[in-house]
Amino acid sequence: MRNIHLAMLITLFALCGCQAMPPQEARMSRAVVSETSSRSAQQVSDCIYHGWSTTHVVQNDPTTHIELEKGRMTIFTWQDSMFADVYPRGAGSEVRFYKTFNMGPEVLADRSSIVKLCA
Template identity: 30%
Template structure:
């Protein structure tokens, strides 16, 4: 019973984040980045960099999940920022989305760029 409550809460948050991400994907990404590295390595690096409490404080979060249509997504709580990572032409394309253009979003974009 104790395990059911946290699991249900996580699924509800994922549902909210998913609808926010789907809506954002209907628009152009905030930034589009490219890398010669493998998509999995780029995604893991972005996830790790977004979890850095020294940079993001209490907002440090990064969750990684595969996309149904291929590729991977790294996202924050409530999908305030997220990155879709796709294998492309022997490298990787990163579509970065941010709900707001605040300092935290710019830091997340910069952190993602260091993973290229």
């Protein structure tokens, strides 16, 4: 059963990969999740990274990574098809979670819930 889910996920990524938008374009659309937090940007980023890299929906995702750019920390997952931008805001932070294509609701719900938990 697990192999069937994996095959379906790979097929989904292959079919949707050509329709994926770059992160810059995704940022121009409305975020899937937008939260403010009293936690620092570093704490929120670390929490999201840990959550995304150690939990799985169909399988663990070895592509999760963090990039730093001009006061923003971005955590990418699932071949950069989903990402969370974390910005420092005073003593706290703001996080915005985006997706670059329409994906299965199970994956989106899992990654969104981790973002909300960490904020």
